[in-house]
Amino acid sequence: KAGVTQTPRYLIKTRGQQVTLSCSPISGHRSVSWYQQTPGQGLQFLFEYFSETQRNKGNFPGRFSGRQFSNSRSEMNVSTLELGDSALYLCASSSEGGFSYEQYFGPGTRLTVT
Amino acid sequence: AQSVAQPEDQVNVAEGNPLTVKCTYSVSGNPYLFWYVQYPNRGLQFLLKYITGDNLVKGSYGFEAEFNKSQTSFHLKKPSALVSDSALYFCAVREKSFQKLVFGTGTRLLVSP
Numbered sequence: 001k002a003g004v005t006q007t008p009r010y011l012i013k014t015r016g017q018q019v020t021l022s023c024s025p026i027s028g029h030r031s032v033s034w035y036q037q038t039p040g041q042g043l044q045f046l047f048e049y050f051s052e053t054q055r056n057k058g059n060f061p062g063r064f065s066g067r068q069f070s071n072s073r074s075e076m077n078v079s080t081l082e083l084g085d086s087a088l089y090l091c092a093s094s095s096e097g098g099f100s101y102e103q104y105f106g107p108g109t110r111l112t113v114t
Numbered sequence: 115a116q117s118v119a120q121p122e123d124q125v126n127v128a129e130g131n132p133l134t135v136k137c138t139y140s141v142s143g144n145p146y147l148f149w150y151v152q153y154p155n156r157g158l159q160f161l162l163k164y165i166t167g168d169n170l171v172k173g174s175y176g177f178e179a180e181f182n183k184s185q186t187s188f189h190l191k192k193p194s195a196l197v198s199d200s201a202l203y204f205c206a207v208r209e210k211s212f213q214k215l216v217f218g219t220g221t222r223l224l225v226s227p
Contacts, residue, residue: 004157006157031213033213033214033215035215042217042218042219042220043204043215043217043220045214045215045216048212048213048214050213055212055213056212056213056214058214090157090158092158092215094213102148102160102163103160103213103215104160105150105157105158105159105160106157107155107156107157108156108157
């Protein structure tokens with residue numbers, strides 16, 4: 001099976017702009033989670049979608065949003081970008097949403113905000 | 115709130131020697147514990163998990179981890195380190211009833227030839 005894919009891999013944006021990142025999960029996986037990785041804060045959970053519904057949300061401002069489509073592909077959007085949003089954004093998928101199942105991560109999208 | 119701690123920022127080991135990367139956890143109830151590895155400019159790769167059952171869990175690439183409930187630890191081990199094992203290792207705990215993984219700060223493993 002193909003792994004989790006994320007597009008684009010690299011992105012440079014200017015403060016105040018908005019950005020949309022895309023994630024395609026492993027075939028058959030219905031749960032998609034998003035994480036932000038920064039040197040200062042480490043890996044932090046953004047949100048999780050299962051069957052097009054957001055089930056869990058981390059402690060991020062409302063500028064961060066996401067959605068999931070019927071084919072389980074997911075997008076996350078960040079509006080009004082700030083310098084502190086520069087990070088590696090990781091998407092992970094898990095089969096069936098069961099909590100004992102491991103999450104498989106994509107390669108990430110590296111976002112740089114200037 | 116559930117949390118994990120990785121007390122060592124970096125672990126240095128010579129190739130062929132055994133390695134241990136430490137992780138302790140704090141959870142309410144039974145823990146779901148995971149180890150991931152990250153290579154430069156890559157995402158996280160799943161190594162192994164503890165859900166229930168045997169305290170010694172075997173995973174990918176010859177890694178194993180020992181779950182110790184009394185010491186609330188889940189240390190990652192490998193009998194013989196390879197230079198290619200050099201990477202950033204993360205311990206994580208899943209919050210009960212949520213898909214959210216709570217990660218430790220990571221431990222950089224450096225295996226010298």
